[in-house]
Amino acid sequence: MTERPAPASVVPAVARRDFVLLAGATAVGFLSLGATPDRMRIVGSLTALPLDDELTRRSLTEAATTRLGGLIAGLRQRGWVEGVNYHFELRSTFGGPDKLTAAVQELIDLRPDVILTGSTVETAAVLAATRSVPIVFATSNDPVGNGFVQSLAHPGGNVTGFTSSTPEMGGKWLQLIKEAVPDIARVGVLYNPATTPRAGRYYLDSLEQEAAASGVEVVLAPIGEATEIEGAISRFSEPPKAAMISLVDSFLVVNRQAIIAATAKYRIPMIYPFHYFIEAGGLMSYGPTLEVRSADYVDLILRGTKAGDLPVQSPRKYELLINRTVAKALGLTIPLTLLARADEIRE
Structure with a gap:
């Protein structure tokens, strides 16, 4: 690029009124916990969401229940206080490839001590730019297959982190949506080949195997632009009866x-991989329970541990969420056997 875009807005990890209260109380405390005051550390983070997205705002305010908020709270518990002994720098990659490249370069120019990434695309972009800055991916579905790490137990290099699902999830999503809608003849699979693991194949193999065993036709619905969403979903409103699956993307x-708006408009049952979709009005989701564990690794790296020496960790629990109000709006009666297995039922 010939012209450098203006720096993205920096969102403070701790509200300044909180900082005033925290600074005095913790300036001595962080020393007792082992954090060293020799210099100000820099923790960088990337998000694929716009900085004004509801999920981004929540991530910075609801410490107990969000990934970024949990990171900040976890670091504070370990003696790292934003503005006292480290700075938190958040950049949004939303806006296409050029914005992603610019956001990554902005962080690297700050010479961060560690960068936390939130998606496979972001991790690949940071690794393409640096092999020396430590990287912790908060979520990655195929870190070995993507070449991020040598193995889960021994990552090597400058990257480690946390996986969020396995290839078998494709078959599991189909099992669950078929249990919710037993008479479907086909299932549409919504994904963007550019942003889902292995262009979708990571999940499609197990999904297609399950479909063959259950007599359901798999119809791929790849999209690349937001303007294509409604058209891709509307295809499944006509016979034969269909449901849809959203891949991790x-x-x-x-x-x-x-x-969500398109599935409501065309009355299409869809299962999603994250609870974010249920909160937006989706029918059901099945995916890993959100566990904010990145503070453990960021803390260790700030204290000198090499990222490549920390094993990649996998989810410890998965959860099924069902929105019964949405089911009723779609004319569905969720079987009691499925409701009984749900971790949470929303009305």
Whole structure:
């Protein structure tokens, strides 16, 4: 690029009124916990969401229940206080490839001590730019297959982190949506090949195997632009009866409102991989329970541990969420056997 875009807005990790209260109380405390005051550390983070997205705002204010908020709270518990002994720098990659490249370069120019990424695309972009800055991916579905790490147990290099699902999830999503809608003849699979693991194949193999065993036709619905969402979903409103599956895909998370609106308009049952979609009005989701564990690794790296020496960790629990109000709006009666297995039923 010939012209450098203006720096993205920096969102403070701790509200300044909180900082005033925290600074005095913790300036001595962080020393006792082992954090060293020799210099100000820099923790960088990338998000695929716009900085004004509801999920981004919540991530910075609801410490107990969000990934970024949990990171800040976890670091504070370990003696790292934003503005006292480290700075938190958040950049949004929303806006296409050029914005992603610019956001990554902005963080690297700050010479961060560690960068936390939130998607496979972001991790790949940071790794393409640096092999020395430590990277912790908060979520990645295929870190070995993507070449991020040598193995889960021994990552090597400058990256480690947390996986969020396995290839078998494709078959599991089909089992669950078919249990919710037993008479479907086909299932549409919504995804963006550019932003989902292995262009979708990571999940499609197990999904297609399950479909063959259950007599359901798989119809792929790849999209690349937000303007394609409604058309891709409307295809499944005509006979034969269909349901849909949303793959793990940061593009779909960013455009979750448009997806939910289209499924409501065309009365299409869809299962999603994240609870974000249920909160936006989706029918059901099945995916890993959100566990904010990145503070453990960021803390260790700030204290000198090499990222490549920390094993990649996998989810410890998965959860099924069902919105019964949405089911009623779609004319569905969710079987009691499925409701009984749900971790949460929303009305």
